[in-house]
Amino acid sequence: xxxxxxxxxxxxxxxxxxxxxxxxxxxxxxxxxxxxxxxxxxxxxxxxxxxxxxxxxxxxxxxxxxxxxxxxxxxxxxxxxxxxxxxxxxxxxxxxxxxxxxxxxxxxxxxxxxxxxxxxxxxxxxxxxxxxxxxxxxx
Ligand SMILES: [Zn+2]
Ligand SMILES: [Zn+2]
Numbered sequence: 441x442x443x444x445x446x447x448x449x450x451x452x453x454x455x456x457x458x459x460x461x462x463x464x465x466x467x468x469x470x471x472x473x474x475x476x477x478x479x480x481x482x483x484x485x486x487x488x489x490x491x492x493x494x495x496x497x498x499x500x501x502x503x504x505x506x507x508x509x510x511x512x513x514x515x516x517x518x519x520x521x522x523x524x525x526x527x528x529x530x531x532x533x534x535x536x537x538x539x540x541x542x543x544x545x546x547x548x549x550x551x552x553x554x555x556x557x558x559x560x561x562x563x564x565x566x567x568x569x570x571x572x573x574x575x576x577x578x579x
Contacts, residue, residue, distance in 0.1 A: 444468075452505040459483075459490070459498045467508055467522035473529070473538040475517050506559050513538060513564045528563030534572040541565060 445464040449456045462483050467474075474482070480495040499520060502508045510518040513531045519538060526548075528541040545561045552558065568576075 448507055452507065454501065454505060457498070459494050460502060462487075463495065463498045463502060464507065464522065467520055468524075471522070471540060473511060473519040473521050475519055479520065509560055511538070511562065511564075513566075526561045528561075528565065530565040530567065530569070532569035532572055533566055534568050537569055537571075539569060 442461050442465070445461045445468075446456055448464060449460055454460065463479060466479055466483060470482075476496060476499050479499065480490070480492050483495060484490050499508070503510055503520070507523055509521050509523050511521055511529055512518060513529050514536070525542075526545070528543055528545075530539045530541050531537075532539070541563070543563070545563060548558065548561060
């Protein structure tokens, strides 16, 4: 069950550590775009001896190797995302939820034609999410 994450680390020729696997697995299973502090406090519950520095370092290395990506949509803090295809994000200004949006960037093709190696594409949309709109109607 960890094989998926072990293989990802292997592909990038990274050392396989339990912490890196746990961070990858956590982000894969929780598509809520947590902050590094949230990742740390969740993982710490299962493993009380886990140090904050280890989690920060793991996140940093995974990001550097493009296995995860950070997004800055909320402006104030970095949120982390398991990297699986390029997708954009929608931030609800009311509840703060960050939702994955699967639209491809129309400019990406042109960028590739330029010969650049595009590793990240960020598209940030902001507004009020479906759930909050519905709640508003009921008021
Ligand atoms: Zn909302
Ligand atoms: Zn996402």
